[in-house]
Amino acid sequence: MANVLEMVGVVKRFGPVVALNGLDFSVEAGEVHGFLGPNGSGKSTTIRLLLGMLRASAGSIRVLGLDPWHDVASLHRRLAYVPGDVALWPNLTGGEVIDLLGRLQGGQDLARRAQLLDLFDLDPTKKSRAYSKGNRQKVALVAALATDAELFLLDEPTSGLDPLMEEAFRGCVRELRNQGRTVLLSSHILSEAEALSDRVSIIREGRVVETGRLDELRHLTRTSVTADLAAVPAGLDALPGVHDVVVTNHRVSAQVEPSGLAPFMRALTDAGLVALTSQPPTLEDLFLRHYGAAVPVAAAGSSSGGTADA
Amino acid sequence: MRETLAGTGVLIRLGLRRDRWLLPAWIAGFAATTYSTAVAGAELYPDVGSRVEAATALNATASLVALFGRVYDPSSLGALSLIKYTAFMAAILAVLMVFITVRHTRSDEESGRLELLGGGRLGRDAPLAAALAISFGASIVLGLVTAVSLAAGGLPAAGSIAFGLGWAATGMAFSAVAGVTAQLTASARAATGMSLGVVAVTYALRAVGDLAEPGPSALSWLSPIGWNQQIRAFAGDQWWVLALPLALCAALVPVALALRARRDLGSGLRQERPGPARGSLRGVGDLAVRLQFRLLAAWAVAFVVFGVVIGSLAGNVTDLLSSPNAQDLIRMLGGTQAMTDAFIAAEISIMGLLAAAYGLSAASRLRDEETDGHVEALLGTATTRPRWATSHFALALAGVAVLMLLAGVSVGAGAATVLADANQLGRVTLAAAAQIPAAWVMTAVVLAVFGWAPRLTGTVWALLLLFVALGEFGVLWNAPEWLMELSPFRHSPLLPLDSGAVGPLLGLTVTAAALAALGYAGWRRRDLAP
Numbered sequence: 026m027a028n029v030l031e032m033v034g035v036v037k038r039f040g041p042v043v044a045l046n047g048l049d050f051s052v053e054a055g056e057v058h059g060f061l062g063p064n065g066s067g068k069s070t071t072i073r074l075l076l077g078m079l080r081a082s083a084g085s086i087r088v089l090g091l092d093p094w095h096d097v098a099s100l101h102r103r104l105a106y107v108p109g110d111v112a113l114w115p116n117l118t119g120g121e122v123i124d125l126l127g128r129l130q131g132g133q134d135l136a137r138r139a140q141l142l143d144l145f146d147l148d149p150t151k152k153s154r155a156y157s158k159g160n161r162q163k164v165a166l167v168a169a170l171a172t173d174a175e176l177f178l179l180d181e182p183t184s185g186l187d188p189l190m191e192e193a194f195r196g197c198v199r200e201l202r203n204q205g206r207t208v209l210l211s212s213h214i215l216s217e218a219e220a221l222s223d224r225v226s227i228i229r230e231g232r233v234v235e236t237g238r239l240d241e242l243r244h245l246t247r248t249s250v251t252a253d254l255a256a257v258p259a260g261l262d263a264l265p266g267v268h269d270v271v272v273t274n275h276r277v278s279a280q281v282e283p284s285g286l287a288p289f290m291r292a293l294t295d296a297g298l299v300a301l302t303s304q305p306p307t308l309e310d311l312f313l314r315h316y317g318a319a320v321p322v323a324a325a326g327s328s329s330g331g332t333a334d335a
Numbered sequence: 336m337r338e339t340l341a342g343t344g345v346l347i348r349l350g351l352r353r354d355r356w357l358l359p360a361w362i363a364g365f366a367a368t369t370y371s372t373a374v375a376g377a378e379l380y381p382d383v384g385s386r387v388e389a390a391t392a393l394n395a396t397a398s399l400v401a402l403f404g405r406v407y408d409p410s411s412l413g414a415l416s417l418i419k420y421t422a423f424m425a426a427i428l429a430v431l432m433v434f435i436t437v438r439h440t441r442s443d444e445e446s447g448r449l450e451l452l453g454g455g456r457l458g459r460d461a462p463l464a465a466a467l468a469i470s471f472g473a474s475i476v477l478g479l480v481t482a483v484s485l486a487a488g489g490l491p492a493a494g495s496i497a498f499g500l501g502w503a504a505t506g507m508a509f510s511a512v513a514g515v516t517a518q519l520t521a522s523a524r525a526a527t528g529m530s531l532g533v534v535a536v537t538y539a540l541r542a543v544g545d546l547a548e549p550g551p552s553a554l555s556w557l558s559p560i561g562w563n564q565q566i567r568a569f570a571g572d573q574w575w576v577l578a579l580p581l582a583l584c585a586a587l588v589p590v591a592l593a594l595r596a597r598r599d600l601g602s603g604l605r606q607e608r609p610g611p612a613r614g615s616l617r618g619v620g621d622l623a624v625r626l627q628f629r630l631l632a633a634w635a636v637a638f639v640v641f642g643v644v645i646g647s648l649a650g651n652v653t654d655l656l657s658s659p660n661a662q663d664l665i666r667m668l669g670g671t672q673a674m675t676d677a678f679i680a681a682e683i684s685i686m687g688l689l690a691a692a693y694g695l696s697a698a699s700r701l702r703d704e705e706t707d708g709h710v711e712a713l714l715g716t717a718t719t720r721p722r723w724a725t726s727h728f729a730l731a732l733a734g735v736a737v738l739m740l741l742a743g744v745s746v747g748a749g750a751a752t753v754l755a756d757a758n759q760l761g762r763v764t765l766a767a768a769a770q771i772p773a774a775w776v777m778t779a780v781v782l783a784v785f786g787w788a789p790r791l792t793g794t795v796w797a798l799l800l801l802f803v804a805l806g807e808f809g810v811l812w813n814a815p816e817w818l819m820e821l822s823p824f825r826h827s828p829l830l831p832l833d834s835g836a837v838g839p840l841l842g843l844t845v846t847a848a849a850l851a852a853l854g855y856a857g858w859r860r861r862d863l864a865p
Contacts, residue, residue, distance in 0.1 A: 039862075073711075078714055078715075078862070078863040079862045080860070080861075080862060097714075098717045098719050101714075101716055101717040102717040105715075106712075106715030108708070108711045108715065110708060111712070112712070114622075114709060115445070116522065117610075118610035118611055118614070121610070121613075121616060122614070123614070124614030125616040125618075125621075126712060128617060129618060129619065129713065129716035129718050148609075150609035150610055151607075151609060151610075152610055154445075154521060154607065155607050
């Protein structure tokens with residue numbers, strides 16, 4: 026599939042600080058691409074480069090076949106952007122801001138605008154000064170989503186939204202994908218990227234360290250397994266591909282590589298398996314592995330309620 | 336300490352840390368100015384005779400009395416040398432204290448910084464108390480440093496102290512005014528605007544009051560800037576007048592605290608009303624007009640009022656100079672027409688400086704919009720950088736032109752009426768229009784600095800002040816010629832205009848255009864720097 030967006034060897038320096046250090050990154054047409062990294066890893070810098078707000082120190086950037094630094098107007102007419110930190114003019118109402126941004130974008134769909142206001146439960150008559158962070162974000166989201174863009178650049182779009190609104194937002198992104206539009210979604214909220222993304226890229230210290238479909242990336246990591254046994258056998262941690270074994274009374278939990286799953290499960294069955302929870306690797310795991318920290322059991326099994334209460 | 340004041344000390348330290356360059360620079364600037372004026376005054380007026388002559392002429396010239404006030408002891412060197420400092424500089428000091436007070440109260444509240452701090456052990460009144468402590472403290476230090484500078488410059492100690500304390504008390508009074516306006520509105524801009532309005536009104540009150548014969552009328556006594564003049568430093572030292580600004584402080588501070596107690600964090604006294612659900616702004620040009628229109632309208636009203644007052648004073652410029660000496664002087668200078676022209680030219684060049692200040696503040700909005708993060712949303716759309724920059728820059732240029740044309744028409748109409756000479760309208764309007772290019776140069780300097788060194792955009796104000804000071808006091812300070820030539824205002828042609836004016840006007844316009852082109856080039860190629 027054609028790449029909608031392509032960055033090759035991009036370097037961005039701010040004085041002595043190197044924000045991006047040879048970044049290679051691409052997004053395919055029609056996909057929702059999760060762009061993951063912790064605070065300060067270079068996500069927003071990357072997005073601002075894609076928008077021509079910053080100028081790359083080295084490397085090449087193409088977005089929709091155009092150079093974002095030189096072809097600003099023609100490029101921006103075809104994309105929509107939601108900044109990470111939405112700042113609005115305090116004495117304009119939300120409705121006025123939405124309409125202004127829509128007009129500058131080259132028009133928006135009025136029916137869609139009304140629908141989105143309703144969906145996000147946003148009062149457009151309030152002055153921006155009176156909006157909370159979440160509501161300011163909704164203003165930017167409505168303005169962007171009501172346009173007819175090919176590419177959506179969303180920088181941590183849900184960081185101020187409550188869970189209900191986050192769900193509404195997810196619905197909107199799925200709709201965009203069904204219409205064949207391309208979405209770049211930066212986030213440090215991993216569950217969000219996991220729920221929405223076709224592919225993810227992980228950025229660390231100004232480089233993309235991993236890119237791929239989620240099911241591909243899962244091969245890189247371990248499954249978290251917790252089991253209640255009749256009796257815990259010795260030597261579980263000696264099995265190949267089994268890590269971080271924690272034993273609490275009759276309960277054992279471990280991180281298991283894909284290749285080690287079969288022998289590990291056989292060992293558990295032989296030990297009189299009573300109950301079993303296994304968690305597919307979450308992005309959290311991918312993420313933590315790339316940032317060098319060991320994955321604590323309790324953190325990995327968040328939804329099963331923390332089994333290692335030793 | 337009361338619970339509502341908890342954390343005041345921390346906020347004072349934070350404020351002083353943020354102002355660690357700003358405050359010393361201003362205080363040093365005021366001290367250097369007063370010192371050099373004290374020294375220069377002694378050279379200019381070496382004996383009592385020269386002082387009495389200068390002071391009498393000054394007191395007899397209505398325009399100068401309206402602008403600066405009277406010399407209450409014609410034989411006093413200090414009173415004469417510092418005539419421009421008791422009202423004019425006191426007003427600048429008032430503006431400075433307004434900025435400092437609002438900066439540490441409403442600006443911090445509007446930006447949400449206070450909310451961040453409010454999570455700590457911070458009493459409700461602490462931000463206001465800390466802001467006032469900083470601006471009161473700055474006023475007092477500035478006053479004492481000024482007193483020392485004046486005495487060091489050779490003026491009598493008692494008068495120097497009275498003068499310094501006068502400035503200190505005036506600074507405190509306007510800090511307290513800003514402390515009140517900061518509680519009234521949710522926007523820092525509006526709070527500053529209201530306070531500056533108070534400065535302007537009090538300045539105008541004393542201007543009218545001082546014109547009354549024989550001495551200041553009650554109107555001057557209604558104005559804190561008038562009080563500063565009535566302290567009469569070096570001309571009798573009326574110490575008791577110092578009690579008036581201090582009493583005003585004592586009255587306003589509780590008002591500000593009471594207002595603060597009645598409102599929520601982040602809100603003004605008036606509740607926000609809902610606005611339109613649909614917007615009518617068609618583009619960045621509309622947006623710039625919407626954001627800046629109120630400011631321009633306020634300036635326009637002030638210009639028209641100021642212009643009409645100035646214009647109607649044109650008639651008695653020569654009436655007041657009735658002494659035989661003065662009449663000789665008038666003849667020497669080219670007759671009554673020349674005197675009237677000189678008066679109108681002086682006033683119009685002051686309005687030209689004010690228009691430049693407007694242009695500077697309107698163009699500085701470019702930088703404000705960038706630091707506030709608003710530009711990011713706009714540049715994310717199909718708006719190009721030059722188009723967005725043009726929205727505010729063109730408005731600033733147009734605003735300058737509108738203000739000067741209004742000034743010309745209102746001064747000209749006033750002069751035409753009192754002099755019964757319809758020709759005045761056209762020639763004065765033309766003379767006012769001739770001040771536009773110099774103000775455009777200052778406006779374009781903002782764009783140039785914004786394009787290449789955005790973080791330094793604020794320093795253009797210092798440049799404007801330098802040019803104003805050079806124009807007012809350059810000769811007094813023996814400033815080098817090349818430095819004075821640097822000021823665009825020095826090249827603005829004055830009344831009566833002739834064909835020789837075309838060259839300088841063209842030169843200034845080309846300079847402004849070149850600076851603007853430079854600014855656009857920088858802005859096109861730099862990173863966004865919020």
